[in-house]
Amino acid sequence: MITLLHLSDIHMGSGFAHGRLNPETGLNTRLEDFIAALTRCIDRALAESVDLVLFGGDAFPDATPTPLVQQALASQFCRLSAAGIPTVLLVGNHDQHAQGLGGASLSIYRTLGVPDVVVGDRLETHRIETASGPVQVVTLPWLTKSTLLTRPETEGLSMSQVNELLLDRLRVALEGEIRRLDPDLPAILLAHAMVDTASYGAERFLAVGRGFTIPMVMLARPCFDYVALGHVHRHQVLCDRPLMIYPGSIERVDFSEETEAKGYLLVRVARGQAEAEFCPLPVRPFKTIQVDLSGADAPQTQLEQVIAEADIADAVVRCLYTLRADQVDQIDQTALEAALANAHSYSLQPELKAQTSRSRLPELGTDSTLDPLVALGAYLANRDDLGDIAEGMLTAAAALMASETGAEILEEEDLSLDDLDSLALEETAQQLRLL
Ligand SMILES: [Mn+2]
Known part of the structure; x- marks a missing residue:
């Protein structure tokens, strides 16, 4: 044996x-x-x-x-x-x-x-x-x-x-x-x-x-x-x-x-x-705290309460909370940091509750066979805030599409325009640059 x-x-x-x-x-x-x-x-x-x-x-x-x-x-x-x-x-x-x-x-x-x-x-x-x-x-x-x-x-x-x-x-x-x-x-x-x-x-x-x-x-x-x-x-x-x-x-x-x-x-x-x-093995605890504050009258109080009830001692903590745009001023970052001080490490990840549904660009239509580069171009043309990096993104996307691995990634991820809309664009741009 x-x-x-x-x-x-x-x-x-x-x-x-x-x-x-x-x-x-x-x-x-x-x-x-x-x-x-x-x-x-x-x-x-x-x-x-x-x-x-x-x-x-x-x-x-x-x-x-x-x-x-x-x-x-x-x-x-x-x-x-x-x-x-x-x-x-x-x-x-x-x-x-x-x-x-x-x-x-x-x-x-x-x-x-x-x-x-x-x-x-x-x-x-x-x-x-x-x-x-x-x-x-x-x-x-x-x-x-x-x-x-x-x-x-x-x-x-x-x-x-x-x-x-x-x-x-x-x-x-x-x-x-x-x-x-x-x-x-x-x-x-x-x-x-x-x-x-x-x-x-x-x-x-x-x-x-x-x-x-x-x-x-x-x-x-x-x-x-x-x-x-x-x-x-x-x-x-x-x-x-x-x-x-x-x-x-x-x-x-x-x-x-x-x-x-x-x-x-x-x-x-x-x-x-x-x-x-x-x-x-006795390993480091990870703890996700997730709370929707968008309906709360006192978001700060409620968030602190949820944190106080969570078992965060020595844990890697991420705190995900959703709130309305008009509630942002009611959040006291310093107080939250104090409430999380017991954690091994933490990240605060606020997300704004979308007030309106997402708009779609009419020129993109519903044609799913649209060339991804054309679609990206149309998308960027409608996003003035991305103007500075638009050209770089298009170049990187073209290189990405041309490369074998790039095509594989797109194929595997089944990347469509819907996804493009919802992806964090800075991150996309960064990933494209890395490739
Ligand atoms: Mn492996």
Whole structure:
């Protein structure tokens, strides 16, 4: 029987906006939270003397973490190496470098030859000698179309056709690995993937290179005794035979994870059997306070009352309140800040109640086949306040439409004129500039 600790989606270095500077350490408190969560995972692995640690991918928010963040992660995984506990670090979508092969933020561990650390940045099978005997780990990192396809192969294909082709290739490649497995030894699949039967968490919004979905049946093969997943931030068991689990992220990355339990898995695996225990971590609470004040006679009093009743101690708090334009003067910002002082951090997000329904531009009509660039032009022509950035937005939008990823984003988001109207435009402009 092999005991292992399976964790995933560390995202070390993200969510700084939800923290503050710790004057004693000079670090952002959210970095400290993420370090504390990872430290607890490694502490447990050492305390249990597990035979193996599996990391399911997404170590950082991107492939170029700052040295401080890189070091924070390394100093924890090095404790496993020092204890002689084999560790597999799988490459997730956030760890991949957009340009060419290699260069993933975790590849440095292989380059340095860190003892007992295996980096899974391609589909391959690793035979690992553990204290309780050998185990086979098939690594399946996050797939992009450039992983298994060449550019000429995908030319002229729609996104869904590319995904079909990619799945065909994956099926063949995975079959190749499976056939080479030793049937007498325990076998584990470690995959960073969006499995079709999973329910979404924050990763839906985090994904930079939006990828594709793998059918659960393709991974739930009887040759695997355990399927260790990463990518989805919400802990969930997808299948019992073979046991297939997302441990979820180890800390809350954003408010979409407000109500989710965070933790890691302790798993016992032998040939033909597996059992897992979810171990919750005591992580930072997130708290959304939402109140509609538009009908209130005394909005300030009511808002302070709602805040007083909320459990905000040491929590990351966002306070969303709706009010009428004529009520704005009745809100005392300083008093609100005092009421929220007990929180770890907070943001006040007032929203004005729309007094009139949104107007539509007649020239845009209801023709949904209208060229997006023409529509954007017509929209900007009617928005004098955006005059300064109108030209830049059009240029950026044209570039966006011309680029493959841009077209994919628009297609995936099903971006229509209605959305354009309701999107926060500054943010749109900023995103366009970033692209
Ligand atoms: Mn991911």
